[in-house]
Structures are given as C-alpha cells and as structure tokens.
Amino acid sequence: MSTYGDVTHTQSSSETPGKATASLVLGIVGLVLIPIIPSILAIVFGNSAKQQIDGSGGRLGGRGLASAGVVLGWVALALWALFIVAVVAL
Structure with a gap:
C-alpha cells in the first residue's frame, strides 16, 4: 500500500444571491416556454x-x-422580435 499524503481541497465558500439563480431559471423559461415577461425579468x-x-x-x-x-433573456427577446417581424412581413 502506498501513502500519497494529505491532499487539501479548498473550495470557495461564497454564497450565490437568489437573484442570480432566479435570473438563470427565468432565462431558461423565457427561452423555452413563455418568451416576454420571464425574459425581461x-x-x-x-x-x-x-x-x-x-x-x-x-x-x-x-x-x-x-x-x-x-x-438567455436577451436571446429569447431577440427570437421573439424576429418571430413578430416574420409574422408581420407575411
């Protein structure tokens, strides 16, 4: 058996604000389901x-x-705008 010694792993203990998580979730929802309000939020x-x-x-x-x-919010809004322009152009 070999001994490799102690390995110390350090991990940042910084917290993540809820707004950051909410932004990601709303961006995904805006891209996949409902485009306007979640994307803006x-x-x-x-x-x-x-x-x-x-x-x-x-x-x-x-x-x-x-x-x-x-x-993701900006992408969803851009895709929505392109959709509206395409519908109006027809």
Missing part, C-alpha cells in the same frame, strides 16, 4: 445580481449564473 434580476456580486468584495459568487440569465 431574467435581464433585470441578472443585472441586479451582478451589481450585488460586484459590490460584495468577493463575498458573493454566482456571476456566471447571472450573466447566463441575462444572455
């Missing part, structure tokens, strides 16, 4: 969460969740 919550995370001095994490929610 995803953008608003995501931007608010990013400001909260930036102002926390490293205490809060989840910036990627918030950014993904904002991107």
Whole structure:
C-alpha cells in the first residue's frame, strides 16, 4: 500500500444571491416556454445580481449564473422580435 499524503481541497465558500439563480431559471423559461415577461425579468434580476456580486468584495459568487440569465433573456427577446417581424412581413 502506498501513502500519497494529505491532499487539501479548498473550495470557495461564497454564497450565490437568489437573484442570480432566479435570473438563470427565468432565462431558461423565457427561452423555452413563455418568451416576454420571464425574459425581461431574467435581464433585470441578472443585472441586479451582478451589481450585488460586484459590490460584495468577493463575498458573493454566482456571476456566471447571472450573466447566463441575462444572455438567455436577451436571446429569447431577440427570437421573439424576429418571430413578430416574420409574422408581420407575411
């Protein structure tokens, strides 16, 4: 038997704001199910969460969740706008 020694794993114990998670969930819902209201809320919550995370001095994490929610919100709104333009053009 070999002994490899102690391996210490450090993990960031930063919390994720609920707005970041809500932004991601609303972005997915806006993209898949109902496009307008959840997409707008995803953008608003995501931007608010990013400001909260930036102002926390490293205490809060989840910036990627918030950014993904904002991107999904914008994508859903863009697809909805393209759909409306296509319907009007016909």
